Amino acid sequence: MTSTLEHPVRQARQPGLVLAGMSVCTALVVGFVAAINLAVPELAASSLHPTSAELLWIVDAYVVVFACLVIPAGAAGDKFGRKGTLLTGLGVFAAGAVLSSVAPNVPVMLAGRAVTGLGAACVLPNCVGILVHATAPRRRGHALAVWAAATGIGGVVGNVGGGTLLSVASWRTLFVAVALVAVCCLLWVSACAPVSTRHARSLDLPGAVLFVAAVVALLTGIIEGPEQGWGSTVVLVAFACGLVLGLAWVLVELRTPHPMLDPRLFRNPLLSSAAIGMTVLFFGNFGLFYVNASLLQYGRGFSVLQAGLGIVPLTLPLLAGTRYVPGLIHRAGLPVTLAAAFLLTSTGLFGLSCATALPYPVYAAALFVVGLGIMLAGPCLTAEIAAGLPVEQAGIAGGLQSATRELGSALGVAVVGTVLTAAFTGHLPESLSRHTPVPRTVAEALALEPAQHSAITEAFTDGADTALRAAALLTLLAGALVVAGAARAHRSAASR
Helix, strand or coil: CCCCCCCCCCCCHHHHHHHHHHHHHHHHHHHHHHHHHHHHHHHHHCCCCHHHHHHHHHHHHHHHHHHHHHHHHHHHHHCCHHHHHHHHHHHHHHHHHHHHCCCCHHHHHHHHHHHHHHHHHHHHHHHHHHHHHHHCCHHHHHHHHHHHHHHHHHHHHHHHHHHHHHHHHHHHHHHHHHHHHHHHHHHHHHHHHHCCCCCCCCCCCCHHHCCCCCCHHHHHHHHHHHCCCCCHHHHHHHHHHHHHHHHHHHHHHCCCCCCCCCCHHHCCHHHHHHHHHHHHHHHHHHHHHHHHHHHHHHHHHCCCHHEEEEEEHHHHHHHHHHHHHHHHHHCCCCCHHHHHHHHHHHHHHHHHCCCCCCCCCHHHHHHHHHHHHHHHHHHHHHHHHHHHHCHHHHHHHHHHHHHHHHHHHHHHHHHHHHHHHHHHHHHHHHHHHCCCCCCCCCHHHHHHCHHHHHHHHHHHHHHHHHHHHHHHHHHHHHHHHHHHHHHHHHHHHCCC
């Protein structure tokens, strides 16, 4: 039995401030994923002297730790208190960013990135937990819709904010600025967030360890796939370990009296389709983020700041239309709304692939269409995941949402990156394609033959177009499966 250790949650005196605070915290930890991508060229040329593999892990160490620990961190919030866990996470996040900002070498940088990922894992799921308990039931749908929009806006905030800072200062300043924002968020949450209930349940350490190990193995395979090759020994072993550890986790959780995340919950077709849908949504979203900044810089000659600002049209639907989505879901139904969301997202991605040589307003219009899809899908999927778990497991619900989001982000970057690299090398001029090894990036190709600048950037643009079309197709097909599952779940619920 679950018992309460604290007094029941008090309704927030200023729920608007709580919602705003949770949204800002969410945008911070999500946006940091996007901001670091803009700093990659500067990091590559910095005194750290990272190899190409080390540079990849400087970017991905944060995502891996974030994704692995987000469900255990949500469970910790349910047990020890969501506000306290969130505040601890913000402090750890700031400390990790400071450590990264003063890193004298790659190992210290990787340690700082991992610490920051640990803090982010404590932040994101407990934002959902606090909102669920601090918001009146009749306003909960609206609050979750706004929070879902913040996850989408966060990536754009990272692009714009990171681009602005990097255009006037170094990558070290970026980390310092992130730490300062985290401290401000800590003070904000401390002042306005109410204390929620705690539940006397075990943390299920065996289940947590197996879950983390399985996700680490899976993400290692995904991240190393583009670099090592999808058929390489490293990648195949990582996927095999992920499968074995995942099966072991299921067996352990089925025998545990109080599992961290009960696998039987996924018998609920609405919960399982919502989790898959969140993965698909962020697959397309972060596949776009991975390509967009480089495409704007190489294809259109944008500066880093202009590339960061170039993504802004995607945010307009999220800022202006999110408030209307719960009402639309109520009138049209979840399956219809989800169908429209995935159709718009895939259409926008395909439109971007056709607009790289057209005037920027056409490109911006395609970004706006992608934003419409994210605007519709985010609130639907977030609400369904939250509704699929008991209210006392609100932190785990937030963790599941966050874990599927990070998994989708990693898949999007890996798959889109693989297609981009293959198409880029295939479109290179013959003199470069015969080189051993064949250059895999624009920088490598330009270093070999700077006189071929136009042909190299054109090859990159062609590769990016191919990658965006692949992302559009995969988003459409996977989205159709998610919508079909949601429709079956709703028909089954209606018949009962």
